[in-house]
Amino acid sequence: MRKTVAGLFISLDGVVERPDQWHFPYFNDEMGAAVGAQAAEADTLLFGRVTFEEFAGYWPNHQGEDAELADYLNNTPKFVVSQSLKNPEWQNSTVIGGDVMAEIAKLKEQPGKNISITGSATLVCTLLANDLLDELRLLVHPIVVGTGARLFGEGVQKELKLVESTTFSTGVLNLVYQPA
Numbered sequence: 001m002r003k004t005v006a007g008l009f010i011s012l013d014g015v016v017e018r019p020d021q022w023h024f025p026y027f028n029d030e031m032g033a034a035v036g037a038q039a040a041e042a043d044t045l046l047f048g049r050v051t052f053e054e055f056a057g058y059w060p061n062h063q064g065e066d067a068e069l070a071d072y073l074n075n076t077p078k079f080v081v082s083q084s085l086k087n088p089e090w091q092n093s094t095v096i097g098g099d100v101m102a103e104i105a106k107l108k109e110q111p112g113k114n115i116s117i118t119g120s121a122t123l124v125c126t127l128l129a130n131d132l133l134d135e136l137r138l139l140v141h142p143i144v145v146g147t148g149a150r151l152f153g154e155g156v157q158k159e160l161k162l163v164e165s166t167t168f169s170t171g172v173l174n175l176v177y178q179p180a
Helices: 029-040 049-056 067-075 100-109 121-129
Strands: 004-011 042-048 078-081 093-096 114-118 135-141 160-167 173-179
Touching: 004 029, 004 121, 029 042, 029 114, 029 135, 029 173, 042 049, 042 100, 042 121, 049 078, 078 100, 093 100, 100 121, 114 121
Parallel strands: 004 114, 004 135, 042 078, 042 114, 078 093
Antiparallel strands: 135 173, 160 173
């Protein structure tokens, strides 16, 4: 069975929103390798609608130094969880609506590599609550952002076990959790 693996940039105070505003000073080769490893282990991408629309608005026409990442994102099969989006225009994209948890469970049963989730905090929490998230990879940045959407809201409780931890030279913690 395939694994669903979520990777998020997160601040010390739990903020995952708008990492483009605070995360780049901490990005280095170590973090690039961690992000690259998650991509290399996956052959399918899973998004919530908001993150999907942000990525779809940027990556299809992107050129430049991130061309390899753009190629990966554009050519990898993508699934977007949404009850409102009907026709995603980004190539290789499919909408999952209706009984989302059942559809994701079916997706996990298909042959292939991992299913990678980037961003999409609401989706990550929902998958975790429904026992459909196999691994949570957090790149914890040594910054307090103060405002913005946090990964876990009130009422979320789930026991996790730490299976790997690395401290990067920038002070970023690379933490890998699995359901306990």
